[in-house]
Amino acid sequence: MTRQDVENSDPMRKAQELMRPALPKRFYKDVSVEAREEGHVVLLDGRTVKTPGKLTLALPLAELAEAVAEEWRAQVEVIDPGVMHMTRIVNSGIEAVPAKHQEVADVVAAYAGTDLLCYRADGPERLVERQAEIWGPVHAWAEETLGTRLVLAQGVMPVEQPAETLAAVREAVRRFTSLELAALHTVTTLTGSVLLALALAAGEIDAERTWAAAHVDEDWNAELWGQDAEAMRLRETKQAEFEAAAKVLALLSA
Incomplete structure (x- = not known):
């Protein structure tokens, strides 16, 4: 039996996987950055990305907004916040830290x-x-x-x-x-x-x-x-x- 077989037959692992919330499917095609009065915003099909608390994700630098946009572009079939580290950091800097x-x-x-x-x-x-x-x-x-x-x-x-x-x-x-x-x-x-x-x-x-x-x-x-x-x-x-x-x-x- 291979290691993969053991992992697949592990009831604890299966239970943990069932408990994990399903990741949302990628719902957008285009990711872009636009300069606005409040800063540089990330757009998904023209709609502004918001923080979890519904604040506009607006950044002071275009380069930083582009780096965040790249994380959104990198999502393929689903959106996995666990690998979107820069998005999480700027969300915190906009919403929680102030x-x-x-x-x-x-x-x-x-x-x-x-x-x-x-x-x-x-x-x-x-x-x-x-x-x-x-x-x-x-x-x-x-x-x-x-x-x-x-x-x-x-x-x-x-x-x-x-x-x-x-x-x-x-x-x-x-x-x-x-x-x-x-x-x-x-x-x-x-x-x-x-x-x-x-x-x-x-x-x-x-x-x-x-x-x-x-x-x-x-x-x-x-x-x-x-x-x-x-x-x-x-x-x-x-x-x-x-x-x-x-x-x-x-x-x-x-």
Whole structure:
């Protein structure tokens, strides 16, 4: 019996599939972008795309609207919101974030208290060196940019960051627009590091290096013990979402 046969005969899998809501069929033929007074809007057969809360999906840049339009063009027989990461991010930036801008910013900034880049391994030596090589420049940039000290820790024991450090990160994050903040939130939660997210947004580090920096420990373990197929599939899914958020930040900062 093949793996596919086993999966097909799995009653739990069948039950889960039955519980999934059916995806809506693609109902449109043409996807276009049009400049209007409220911004650049995405049109489906001439009808304006709306957010889930029925707000007009209007964006400040034609390039960003085109990127969102490409996600709608990429839907074939059905519309799968699960793969339309950029659409989800801009929907959030238009609808959800503006009403809770400070609250969302504070959630993002709170990652500074347990930031990935501040927790270094105490061994083996090669891992310690790799973390210092990849994380060190971003950590140094953050200290210089924020004008404050970030405490490093070794191992898993928690370390408390100075109050002025947390305040500086909070102030930096609150300056982002709602669209930028929606993307910054995605990058921060996926990488576990607001420092990486801020460096990416500032152009200090590119998307490829940011994603690699977020997986230094994971890649180290994979080199030692081999890759787990399921973990890699999950990572690829998260990477697609990360890359969409990184693109939103790049377009808005250009």
